Amino acid sequence: MRELCLPVGLSGDDLKAVDAAVGNRARLKKGDSLYRAGDAFAALYAVRLGTLKTTVLAEDGREQVAGYHLQGDIIGLDGLGTDRHGCGAVALEDSEVCTIPFEHLEELARDLPPLQRNLHQFLAREISRDHSVMLLLGSMRAEERLASFLLNLSERYRSRGYSSTEFVLRMTREEIGSYLGLKLETVSRLFSRFQEEGLLKVSGRNVKLTDIAALRRLVGQRT
Amino acid sequence: MRELCLPVGLSGDDLKAVDAAVGNRARLKKGDSLYRAGDAFAALYAVRLGTLKTTVLAEDGREQVAGYHLQGDIIGLDGLGTDRHGCGAVALEDSEVCTIPFEHLEELARDLPPLQRNLHQFLAREISRDHSVMLLLGSMRAEERLASFLLNLSERYRSRGYSSTEFVLRMTREEIGSYLGLKLETVSRLFSRFQEEGLLKVSGRNVKLTDIAALRRLVGQRT
DNA sequence: GCACCAGTTTGATCCGGATCAAGGTTTGCC
């Protein structure tokens, strides 16, 4: 169970030390904020259960979904650079996270190279993830973006032992649009079109991918 | 001089140790690749002189500029998560970087908490930077994007002691467009329009910002 | 059971930026 909080190749006493660093769990109800943009940065959070979104805030008030986070994801990494969180995090359904006080973790990482390596990998993976999103926002057409989003979710559910073809979206059309740089009407239309074309079946938030290969082809196309 | 490679509050012997970790400088001619997407990850690079661009590559071959890097910037952080670089880095003019073997740096960071903290901040700052770009790509109009880009460059030149109002673009219109999710014609038209409106003077790659306040207003910032 | 409201679907129209096209200008190389 503990490994979920920060999976890393450790054993025995080391694991106990890591355990001690991990604060208690926190329960969140749908709609609750875990932290807000501007809050002092003090800890990372590992999602134990549920789904969260993180949102970036522009100076002028515009808000945009920066990512969706499932069980096992680590969030809050962005605050590290500035001592303030640059994002906000909100639960999209009842969720549970565990808190990892960063001061403590950093200290621990000095003594445990594998943990240090792991921490660095989390940070770097976040960078890679962001680069994929930049690619999506900067050079994909609307249909490619949605297909890409669905395939990404599918893969993440699969790797967590859930169905990769049938799942419930925990976010609204507007939130999906915000993440993909599209308007909610466009997202809705695309779902309808994908359904007409036999790529998936959709009913509200329930989605069933019926032709993953075709979705993949859609993403790989250029012009 | 050395501090430039990884500026951090260290002194005496510590600094010497960091010094030892920093490999020799490498010179790059305009157009040279420092590394390519897919290359094994082994080191970070500090830009000593010149300008580099990093580019993300999609599976289908699409390429997009992920960032522009000036003197003092650290690049290559993205490779850390996967042991492979996810980006490529190319010199936009004759440049000079110094190599920081990562294995070595990680080891050193264990003994020198300020260095560790510094490394984490670099990683996290990269994440914040990417989030700003996501915001730009996902929710700004073309003119806001270009204004934002120019103000960002301006600020970075200023903080390096160069003129914040008059500088030479080291990248083509197409590269600017790639970074901003726009086509080169759109970038060119915007430059012309900004000039007509008295926001700047442009002649090829020479830019002189003549109304920074107006550019800020355009973006929606007030700083 | 019903009213309400947030979320969703669908249609009609508009517009910003892409695309296509044609010169013009700068840069680098011999």
Place this chain on the structure above:
DNA sequence: GGCAAACCTTGATCCGGATCAAACTGGTGC
């Protein structure tokens, strides 16, 4: 210095996704 190639500008037109508008749906509270 001259030529080719890369880069930039500007015009005309097109189209994808935004915007505006209007129903529809499903969940929630009373």
